[in-house]
Amino acid sequence: METVSIARSQIDAIVAHARAGAPDEVCGVVAVREGEVVRVMPTRNAAATPRNRFEIDSRDLMRVVEVEREGHDVGFYHSHPVSVAYPSATDIGFAELWPGALQLMVSLRQDVPGGTGPEFHAYRIVPPQVNVVPLVIDESR
Amino acid sequence: MSVKVYIPTPFRALTGGQSRVETEAGDVKGLLGDLEARFPGMRDRLRDEQGVLHQFINVYVNSEEISALDGEATALKGGDDVSIIPAVAGGSAFTIEEVKRYSRHFLLQDVGPSGQRKLKNARVLLIGAGGLGSPAGLYLAAAGVGTLGLIDFDVVDHSNLQRQVLHFTDRVGDLKVESAKQTIGMLNPNVKVEAHNAILDSSNAFELFREYDYVLNGVDNFPARYLANDAAVLLGKTLIDGGINQFEGQVTVYKPGHGCYRCLYPAPPPPGAVPSCAEAGVLGVLPGIVGSMQALETIKQILGIGDPLVGRLLLFDALSMEFRTLKLRRDKGCPVCGDHPTITELIDYHEFCGAPIPAELADQRDRVAVH
Ligand SMILES: [Zn+2]
Ligand SMILES: [Zn+2]
Numbered sequence: 001m002e003t004v005s006i007a008r009s010q011i012d013a014i015v016a017h018a019r020a021g022a023p024d025e026v027c028g029v030v031a032v033r034e035g036e037v038v039r040v041m042p043t044r045n046a047a048a049t050p051r052n053r054f055e056i057d058s059r060d061l062m063r064v065v066e067v068e069r070e071g072h073d074v075g076f077y078h079s080h081p082v083s084v085a086y087p088s089a090t091d092i093g094f095a096e097l098w099p100g101a102l103q104l105m106v107s108l109r110q111d112v113p114g115g116t117g118p119e120f121h122a123y124r125i126v127p128p129q130v131n132v133v134p135l136v137i138d139e140s141r
Numbered sequence: 142m143s144v145k146v147y148i149p150t151p152f153r154a155l156t157g158g159q160s161r162v163e164t165e166a167g168d169v170k171g172l173l174g175d176l177e178a179r180f181p182g183m184r185d186r187l188r189d190e191q192g193v194l195h196q197f198i199n200v201y202v203n204s205e206e207i208s209a210l211d212g213e214a215t216a217l218k219g220g221d222d223v224s225i226i227p228a229v230a231g232g233s234a235f236t237i238e239e240v241k242r243y244s245r246h247f248l249l250q251d252v253g254p255s256g257q258r259k260l261k262n263a264r265v266l267l268i269g270a271g272g273l274g275s276p277a278g279l280y281l282a283a284a285g286v287g288t289l290g291l292i293d294f295d296v297v298d299h300s301n302l303q304r305q306v307l308h309f310t311d312r313v314g315d316l317k318v319e320s321a322k323q324t325i326g327m328l329n330p331n332v333k334v335e336a337h338n339a340i341l342d343s344s345n346a347f348e349l350f351r352e353y354d355y356v357l358n359g360v361d362n363f364p365a366r367y368l369a370n371d372a373a374v375l376l377g378k379t380l381i382d383g384g385i386n387q388f389e390g391q392v393t394v395y396k397p398g399h400g401c402y403r404c405l406y407p408a409p410p411p412p413g414a415v416p417s418c419a420e421a422g423v424l425g426v427l428p429g430i431v432g433s434m435q436a437l438e439t440i441k442q443i444l445g446i447g448d449p450l451v452g453r454l455l456l457f458d459a460l461s462m463e464f465r466t467l468k469l470r471r472d473k474g475c476p477v478c479g480d481h482p483t484i485t486e487l488i489d490y491h492e493f494c495g496a497p498i499p500a501e502l503a504d505q506r507d508r509v510a511v512h
Binding site: 023025027029047049051052053054055056058059061062064065068073074076078080081082083087088089090091093094095097098099101 | 208236
């Protein structure tokens with residue numbers, strides 16, 4: 001079964017981006033090399049209603065080409081400020097444009113005083129199928 | 142004069158796995174045309190049926206988006222780099238505001254986020270923004286029904302304010318649908334209100350009903366009541382029916398195949414046989430109770446929970462504070478929903494009012510136990 005490894009510092013960077021952007025959703029591009037997240041790049045959210053939508057700003061989309069030019073696979077991340085870290089119907093619908101790409105998701109619903117903290121999960125979505133990708137967290141990086 | 146084109150991962154199944162292709166083209170339009178010609182299936186990925194570039198496809202020339210250049214007319218020269226990149230987008234079902242607003246629904250096992258999504262996706266038509274439509278519209282909007290259609294042709298009158306709680310004193314003289322839209326917008330801005338300032342008649346009923354999942358009947362006159370019933374039966378729509386008369390109210394849900402209004406009252410009474418709406422009078426709070434029950438039944442239909450008021454007519458007597466339930470059955474001889482229907486198109490009756498209970502039902506009412 002496929003797993004993807006990610007550094008603790010990369011998770012921290014994505015969580016920090018999500019917290020800074022809340023209550024809006026935030027989004028970004030990640031580079032993946034042989035099952036390992038090697039780069040995290042925050043992008044702007046150009047959605048008209050960013051409270052519950054995201055759309056990577058087209059001005060930032062050339063990141064995708066950069067990643068692939070470097071020989072890496074392209075993946076994405078986005079946040080759910082209030083709902084679970086699981087793809088919504090909208091997420092699954094839009095995944096049709098990038099079927100099978102690695103999708104990292106962070107939820108802040110438990111990131112409150114007394115809560116259990118941010119939730120972080122990874123998926124590969126081939127609509128309508130949502131496949132969970134177990135993450136192996138490298139605490140040393 | 143060759144131009145390099147970056148093909149995004151999702152399109153590589155079309156290019157035999159190639160991530161870069163070369164093309165000779167003088168502009169972006171020519172380049173896309175070349176790709177469409179060389180790679181079957183590419184056209185559908187790039188353009189809609191009208192040939193317009195999909196809004197979720199971004200094209201860049203040397204890292205500059207073509208919408209910031211000359212669009213598809215953007216000129217190309219040898220050595221240019223063109224990239225085609227599909228949008229990356231998504232979203233979650235609810236905003237923080239919605240999560241807070243509907244938190245009491247989220248706590249219910251039978252509603253929860255998935256039920257709330259059903260409510261959000263539901264489209265309900267309210268016939269009449271008056272006594273029944275007011276409480277029904279307010280409660281459906283408060284509960285988060287995503288789209289409410291309202292049809293009414295009237296303007297707000299001082300005499301409405303005693304019971305039609307969608308309207309306020311300073312709206313006297315305004316169109317009821319506009320006043321209702323304003324009030325609902327203040328209560329829950331997440332609700333989309335579609336205002337139809339019109340009289341429901343045979344010319345518009347089908348067209349209107351087709352647009353909605355459920356129809357909540359809040360009419361106060363016979364022509365509209367028969368029209369709404371027949372249109373709902375003929376289109377197979379569930380009609381959440383309500384009626385009031387002085388101190389009495391009634392509610393039922395007419396679901397296709399389970400009987401209809403004409404099973405009870407095959408034809409309207411002759412004009413003049415019943416008092417006019419204006420003469421009849423109605424106790425102010427009564428429509429609030431009946432319209433709220435209609436809203437409740439509508440929500441149960443949307444969520445698919447509980448026992449709906451299908452095949453049952455609920456009668457409410459405001460003076461004795463008694464509820465009685467009568468069993469309703471589809472009449473095989475019903476002119477519209479029976480085995481051999483004689484009514485297959487809509488009929489416009491002339492204006493008259495009132496809601497008599499037929500003798501056999503009045504008898505039955507005395508015999509049926511209170512539920
Ligand atoms: Zn999402
Ligand atoms: Zn019938």
